[in-house]
Amino acid sequence: MAGTSALVTGAGSGIGRAIAIRLAADGYAVFVNDLSAERAEAVAAEIRAAGGTAASGAGDVGDEADVARLHAEAVAAFGAVALLVNNAGIAHQSLFESLEVADFDRMFRVHVRGTFLMTRAVLPAMLAAGKGVVVNVASQLGQIGGVELVHYSGAKAAIIGMTKALAREVSARGVRVNAVAPGPINTPLVMDLSEDWRAAKKAELPLGRFGEPSEVAATVAFLASDEASLFVGQTLGPNSGDVML
Numbered sequence: 001m002a003g004t005s006a007l008v009t010g011a012g013s014g015i016g017r018a019i020a021i022r023l024a025a026d027g028y029a030v031f032v033n034d035l036s037a038e039r040a041e042a043v044a045a046e047i048r049a050a051g052g053t054a055a056s057g058a059g060d061v062g063d064e065a066d067v068a069r070l071h072a073e074a075v076a077a078f079g080a081v082a083l084l085v086n087n088a089g090i091a092h093q094s095l096f097e098s099l100e101v102a103d104f105d106r107m108f109r110v111h112v113r114g115t116f117l118m119t120r121a122v123l124p125a126m127l128a129a130g131k132g133v134v135v136n137v138a139s140q141l142g143q144i145g146g147v148e149l150v151h152y153s154g155a156k157a158a159i160i161g162m163t164k165a166l167a168r169e170v171s172a173r174g175v176r177v178n179a180v181a182p183g184p185i186n187t188p189l190v191m192d193l194s195e196d197w198r199a200a201k202k203a204e205l206p207l208g209r210f211g212e213p214s215e216v217a218a219t220v221a222f223l224a225s226d227e228a229s230l231f232v233g234q235t236l237g238p239n240s241g242d243v244m245l
């Protein structure tokens with residue numbers, strides 16, 4: 001992987017941070033994006049301190065101009081993006097009856113529009129090179145749904161559908177597109193969900209524990225690698241056994 005470049009969105013925290021660190025350890029030059037410039041740069045600095053190669057860029061994946069700028073910054077730093085990980089995301093709970101239009105729109109803006117915009121930015125160069133990998137971070141809630149999470153579950157289901165559709169379009173031209181659908185993982189995002197939700201969820205997990213970000217990063221690293229050459233449009237589930245497909 002030495003010399004190839006990866007762009008990880010929302011990588012200033014949690015799963016994205018772990019993915020960025022793992023990919024850097026695997027030899028990628030990593031462009032670390034986050035909404036927060038401080039968090040993104042802190043992760044890039046952590047990677048460099050460990051001997052890896054990283055740069056950071058702040059911006060909103062749901063904003064077309066930000067995405068164009070971030071893509072240009074990533075290309076300027078490390079050349080064409082060979083691996084894109086669409087990880088940026090937010091959590092928000094609401095009963096469906098009281099779900100505000102603004103919260104519904106925000107959820108789809110970050111997850112669905114963000115995945116669309118970022119992928120659209122990197123894909124032309126991947127197709128021109130006849131090689132590239134996209135890994136989308138969905139969620140098992142996009143497969144089974146979650147109470148008070150219609151907007152989140154819907155956005156994640158959309159990401160799974162987009163993953164499959166794009167994989168059908170581009171895999172014969174050398175670009176592999178897959179998704180991961182993690183179960184509950186110990187990150188700040190999950191700590192934003194209610195304590196009741198977390199206790200109930202833990203009780204039903206066959207493994208009896210939430211996952212760690214590094215365990216999701218390992219799945220992403222596999223999908224990114226040539227070892228995953230037959231994985232096309234798949235959704236892998238590092239999920240403590242909560243969903244078995």
Ligand code: NAI
Nearest residue numbers: 010013014015035060061087088089139182184185187189
């Ligand atoms: P986190 O809250 O620790 O990190 C998410 C990062 O994304 C934050 O640093 C945030 O600033 C950034 N971000 C948010 N909106 C952004 C935007 N518009 N543009 C750029 N960056 C943005 O959350 P976590 O848990 O690491 O989540 C990462 C991904 O994993 C999300 O897509 C989430 O939905 C997904 N996921 C998380 C699970 C969990 O249990 N933690 C389970 C399944 C999926």
